[in-house]
Amino acid sequence: MAPPTTTTTTTTAESASPIGIANLPNQRHKIVAKRGAAFTIMVAGESGLGKTTFINTLFSTTIKNYADHKRRHAKQVDKTVEIEITKAELEEKFFKVRLTVIDTPGFGDYVNNRDSWMPIIDSRVNLIPVVAKADTLSPADLARYKQKIQAVIEAQGIKIYTPPIEEDDEAAAQHARSLMAAMPFAVIGSEKDVKTGDGRIVKGRQYSWGVAEVENEDHCDFKKLRSILIRTHMLDLIHTTEEAHYEAYRAQQMETRKFGEARPRKLDNPKFKEEEESLRKRFTEQVKIEEHRFRQWEQKLISERDRLNKDLESTHAAIKSLEQELEQMQGSAATRSHGRR
DSSP, rough: OOOOOOOOOOOOOOOSSOOOOGGHHHHHHHHHHHHEEEEEEEOOOOTTTTTTHHHHHHSSSSSSSOOOTTTTTTTOOTTTOEEEEEEEEEEEEEEEEEEEEEEEETTTTSOOOOOOOOOOOOGGGOOOOOEEEEEGHHHHHHHHHHHHHHHHHHHTOOOOOOOOOOOOOOHHHHHHHHHHHSSSHHHHHHHOEEEEETTTTTEEEEEEEEEETTOTTOOOOOHHHIIHHHHHHHHHHHIIIIIIOOOHHHHHHHHHTTTTTOOOGGGOHHHHHHHHHHHHHHHHHHHHHHHHHHHHHHHHHHHHHHHHHHHHHHHHHHHHHHHHHHHHHHHHHHHHHHHHH
8 A cells, every 4th residue: 555645735826815824924923012022031150240230231221129238248158059030021112021030149159160060051041151241351351261261162062042044134144143253242231321531421330441331342242142132032032942942841841750740750769858958058067167267267367467557556656756756856966066156
């Protein structure tokens, strides 16, 4: 018996009365405009890198509030791993985006990351590497730093997000290539308006040598990063997350489930959980001990500094007293010499 034959025919409808296929993009546009979009962005990095400032600068509004400035850089020993989720709804020209920002405060502050982490995050999300505080590096140092990061990404086989190249649109293709060449993006974050030397008011940071502008491509890659995240590739980021990463996760979950129940994993063993909890407690206690030792050492240094300052002040006072006595003796000698004359 011969296998069934499938025939595909491409026909161009040229009748006087169109059947309506060409209206599908308009229908899609109406659906998207009505429903809006949902976009999730995670910023991962150590404390003090400017993650909150970057998010607020990216969306030109206060999406996430800053931590208490008095405790902003204080280390929380009892909380070494946590995330903060902030939700907001943005609207521009009647189009709404449901934004979710996932922050990772203290990421890597208590752990030596060298040779510790497997490059697995690229299989979970669209990964975009960023160099923070680009205004703290000279152009030459920044270029070398970016080259090193690119070399590590290539050597470790880390998959980063690559914008699609549209061969039928040369301008869009060239823009996508320029974005890929700029990775990792070096950014400057600032919510403050500053005045440049030529009188312009821009977002940036004021220094004694001039102004580091956020949206000046000669200073940083912020405009390129905003383009890839929002202006030109947000929809592609959303679709690739849904179609690639989420579908891979769903398929994996389907393989590990049986009759609707999750299969027990080895890591769910109570013995492993007890050992994990014990290790976590020991680690936290060790961190507390090291913190206490550091505080004692710091207090000793402060006490020694205060003692040396007091000794220095005493020495200065003694020198000043001797100088006054010397001046008095010189004055008395001059008076006696004048009396003899």
